[in-house]
């Protein structure tokens with residue numbers, strides 16, 4: 170079911186809309202997400218970048234993560250709310266912070282990733298699949314389907330990580 174996702178930052182300077190279904194929703198427990206969020210994990214809604222309409226320009230902070238690939242975190246320069254995530258290894262998708270959604274109750278995490286750095290005080294839902302490292306890229310990419318395959322190579326074998334189906 171396609172539902173329009175919308176959301177933005179606390180002060181309203183940044184607003185987004187996305188009218189296609191998310192590719193993936195996941196809780197990331199990496200140290201970088203912990204530091205950036207100031208909490209136990211980042212709840213991220215992954216959507217095709219091309220489907221997002223953005224009003225206002227997030228400021229981006231770039232960091233090279235454990236995978237050796239850059240992650241850019243978009244936040245509002247006025248109110249500091251984290252809104253977006255760009256992943257160098259998946260240039261066709263955009264992460265939206267679930268807390269920035271207009272209706273965050275629609276968030277349904279499909280996996281917990283980087284659980285090797287999850288905090289002991291963080292209670293994780295045992296019903297959600299766990300990955301000690303990053304998300305299995307193959308499942309992310311398969312959901313992007315032909316739109317990406319059309320104009321560039323999105324599935325080099327080295328991006329199929331961690332042997333997780």
Ligand SMILES: [Zn+2]
Pocket residue numbers: 178179180181182183245246247248249250
């Ligand atoms: Zn703001």
Ligand SMILES: [Zn+2]
Pocket residue numbers: 197198199200201202203211283
């Ligand atoms: Zn993370």
